[in-house]
Amino acid sequence: MVPKVVFGEGCFDQLTSILSSHKKEKAPFIFLVDDVFEKNTEFLDRINLRFNDKLIFISAEEEPKTSQVDDLVKDIKAEFTYAPSGIIGIGGGTVMDLAKAVSIMLINKGSAADYQGWDLVKQKAVYHVGIPTISGTGAEVSRTTVLTGPVRKLGINSDFTPFDQVILDPDLTIGVPKNQWFYTGMDCFIHCVESLNGTFLNAFSQSYGEKAYDLCLEIFLGDSLSEEESRAKLMMASWHGGMSIAYSQVGVAHAMSYGLGYVLGTKHGVGNCIVFQHLEEFYPKDVALFKKMVEKHNIEIPQGICKNLSREQMETMITVALGMVPLWENALGSNWEAIITPEKLKELYLRM
Amino acid sequence: MVPKVVFGEGCFDQLTSILSSHKKEKAPFIFLVDDVFEKNTEFLDRINLRFNDKLIFISAEEEPKTSQVDDLVKDIKAEFTYAPSGIIGIGGGTVMDLAKAVSIMLINKGSAADYQGWDLVKQKAVYHVGIPTISGTGAEVSRTTVLTGPVRKLGINSDFTPFDQVILDPDLTIGVPKNQWFYTGMDCFIHCVESLNGTFLNAFSQSYGEKAYDLCLEIFLGDSLSEEESRAKLMMASWHGGMSIAYSQVGVAHAMSYGLGYVLGTKHGVGNCIVFQHLEEFYPKDVALFKKMVEKHNIEIPQGICKNLSREQMETMITVALGMVPLWENALGSNWEAIITPEKLKELYLRM
Numbered sequence: 001m002v003p004k005v006v007f008g009e010g011c012f013d014q015l016t017s018i019l020s021s022h023k024k025e026k027a028p029f030i031f032l033v034d035d036v037f038e039k040n041t042e043f044l045d046r047i048n049l050r051f052n053d054k055l056i057f058i059s060a061e062e063e064p065k066t067s068q069v070d071d072l073v074k075d076i077k078a079e080f081t082y083a084p085s086g087i088i089g090i091g092g093g094t095v096m097d098l099a100k101a102v103s104i105m106l107i108n109k110g111s112a113a114d115y116q117g118w119d120l121v122k123q124k125a126v127y128h129v130g131i132p133t134i135s136g137t138g139a140e141v142s143r144t145t146v147l148t149g150p151v152r153k154l155g156i157n158s159d160f161t162p163f164d165q166v167i168l169d170p171d172l173t174i175g176v177p178k179n180q181w182f183y184t185g186m187d188c189f190i191h192c193v194e195s196l197n198g199t200f201l202n203a204f205s206q207s208y209g210e211k212a213y214d215l216c217l218e219i220f221l222g223d224s225l226s227e228e229e230s231r232a233k234l235m236m237a238s239w240h241g242g243m244s245i246a247y248s249q250v251g252v253a254h255a256m257s258y259g260l261g262y263v264l265g266t267k268h269g270v271g272n273c274i275v276f277q278h279l280e281e282f283y284p285k286d287v288a289l290f291k292k293m294v295e296k297h298n299i300e301i302p303q304g305i306c307k308n309l310s311r312e313q314m315e316t317m318i319t320v321a322l323g324m325v326p327l328w329e330n331a332l333g334s335n336w337e338a339i340i341t342p343e344k345l346k347e348l349y350l351r352m
Numbered sequence: 353m354v355p356k357v358v359f360g361e362g363c364f365d366q367l368t369s370i371l372s373s374h375k376k377e378k379a380p381f382i383f384l385v386d387d388v389f390e391k392n393t394e395f396l397d398r399i400n401l402r403f404n405d406k407l408i409f410i411s412a413e414e415e416p417k418t419s420q421v422d423d424l425v426k427d428i429k430a431e432f433t434y435a436p437s438g439i440i441g442i443g444g445g446t447v448m449d450l451a452k453a454v455s456i457m458l459i460n461k462g463s464a465a466d467y468q469g470w471d472l473v474k475q476k477a478v479y480h481v482g483i484p485t486i487s488g489t490g491a492e493v494s495r496t497t498v499l500t501g502p503v504r505k506l507g508i509n510s511d512f513t514p515f516d517q518v519i520l521d522p523d524l525t526i527g528v529p530k531n532q533w534f535y536t537g538m539d540c541f542i543h544c545v546e547s548l549n550g551t552f553l554n555a556f557s558q559s560y561g562e563k564a565y566d567l568c569l570e571i572f573l574g575d576s577l578s579e580e581e582s583r584a585k586l587m588m589a590s591w592h593g594g595m596s597i598a599y600s601q602v603g604v605a606h607a608m609s610y611g612l613g614y615v616l617g618t619k620h621g622v623g624n625c626i627v628f629q630h631l632e633e634f635y636p637k638d639v640a641l642f643k644k645m646v647e648k649h650n651i652e653i654p655q656g657i658c659k660n661l662s663r664e665q666m667e668t669m670i671t672v673a674l675g676m677v678p679l680w681e682n683a684l685g686s687n688w689e690a691i692i693t694p695e696k697l698k699e700l701y702l703r704m
Binding site: 002003004005007008159168170202204207208210211233236237 | 360514556560587
């Protein structure tokens with residue numbers, strides 16, 4: 001788990017003092033920052049670059065890739081003689097995942113792709129700090145970093161993956177576009193639905209998942225919260241949702257969304273929404289709640305994105321989705337292959 | 353926060369493998385074990401003592417003291433040339449707090465009393481593992497260790513206090529006597545009530561506190577849980593309650609209970625219950641719920657414990673309680689001294 005966290009409106013300004021005790025001589029801090037902030041000079045001025053510290057803007061247009069991690073690591077190693085004092089990720093799930101992966105790969109040899117899986121990382125990562133600027137993915141708290149590799153989309157799950165420090169400042173989520181806010185918030189909601197309805201659930205995950213789920217209902221279906229309260233609560237929902245997943249597993253929506261992401265590059269948040277709306281037979285109560293939320297917030301969920309797939313693309317999508325064995329086992333039990341056949345998946349994808 | 357945790361029925365048996373990577377040559381693991389297990393050979397056989405590892409039984413009859421910490425540290429230093437590989441606390445809140453304090457004081461000079469307060473510890477503690485065998489105190493997750501010192505009862509609050517590893521095995525709470533189970537569970541419930549009704553609350557603490565509170569209602573007032581589910585959920589309630597307090601503050605019941613503890617040696621759990629039943633004017637809804645729980649589980653709460661106090665004892669009790677300034681501020685706001693006068697406290701104590 002993340003050993004240190006600060007929370008509160010404005011707590012982002014504690015960053016400089018938090019970093020000061022981790023500064024090593026001649027070794028820079030590297031800030032990976034979502035390029036949505038590229039023209040936000042007011043915000044950038046609050047990032048206190050000192051000595052040889054470096055800021056790198058990251059596009060979150062696409063899901064993070066192992067090759068992107070390898071390139072970042074190569075560039076940092078080429079520019080600096082000393083391993084960085086720390087990596088600071090400021091952004092959404094993509095930036096969180098890249099910051100975690102880069103901090104691991106600055107120390108561990110080879111390509112990030114070599115470490116996709118469980119507990120393959122052997123050396124402690126560079127000190128790394130996560131500062132989410134959108135809520136829902138749980139990437140700020142999870143022990144994985146999901147990457148698209150040459151062979152598969154899979155996380156680097158390890159004891160060295162979680163951030164050493166997280167800064168949760170709800171004010172940083174001011175200005176997130178509405179669709180993005182919704183899709184990413186639904187990532188949390190769908191995590192929880194899948195975790196709470198899964199066969200791998202234990203009381204630890206359940207308690208976190210229930211809290212995140214309840215917060216999502218309060219935020220997306222309730223009417224009593226101020227915007228400030230809503231931002232703070234969604235940040236906590238993301239946190240608890242991520243904790244829940246750390247000790248349980250996701251399910252049908254994530255398995256199918258991975259397929260969309262792999263073939264079409266559909267981003268994780270919106271991909272989950274595209275899939276989830278068609279999963280009544282697996283999660284009837286929660287798909288109904290989801291549709292209410294979509295309606296209440298007047299959100300467009302993309303439709304018909306699979307209808308022009310080539311046969312080969314559809315086969316790849318199905319293969320990727322079926323490869324997520326632990327997710328299917330969690331969702332449907334050990335007998336899942338009798339329920340989810342390639343034909344069944346094709347039929348579901350064609351509705352999307 | 354605690355960086356590593358395992359959860360689940362039977363996970364206690366992972367202890368040996370967890371410790372193995374922390375073993376330093378010639379340096380023992382010291383197991384501090386609640387003496388309630390002294391004759392439980394079946395349980396003791398599961399603690400795998402190796403090489404020069406040492407098991408020390410701890411009486412939880414009294415609340416932990418700074419002098420007790422100092423004595424334990426002195427004994428360990430006298431017996432072993434090398435600082436221990438780790439301290440493993442197995443027991444209730446008293447043992448948790450002692451294990452945390454001993455691990456700090458094996459490295460930091462002077463007496464434990466020198467470190468009562470906030471962030472006075474400068475050196476990283478010895479590796480320490482917490483294994484609760486009763487649920488409710490939250491001591492397994494908190495960044496404090498509450499100790500009675502020569503001058504005051506106050507925690508060693510520091511970044512080095514939290515356990516490096518916690519093992520949450522609900523099966524270890526099988527066999528806890530019913531009163532003890534209730535008093536300690538109510539420690540959690542009362543934590544949450546005080547935190548949720550406090551002025552220091554933020555969305556972080558609130559989300560943890562609400563979950564722990566909801567779990568307590570389910571456990572102590574519901575009828576749907578099996579004993580196994582109830583044990584697992586109470587262990588999680590304790591965890592979330594402790595997390596909530598880490599970033600907020602307790603209130604009236606804790607301030608007054610500290611007074612009882614200081615003068616009469618009343619243990620924390622039962623002390624909170626003794627106080628809480630008389631706090632309708634501060635927490636009306638929750639005192640009513642508490643009384644329902646007492647009745648449902650047919651629990652005796654001690655009565656009349658203050659009626660034979662000497663004048664001096666009463667004055668000390670009031671002074672200790674009034675000294676808990678942050679607790680009163682949290683409960684009643686900055687104007688608390690107008691509400692809680694020495695006379696008011698005396699009147700309340702005399703009802704107990």
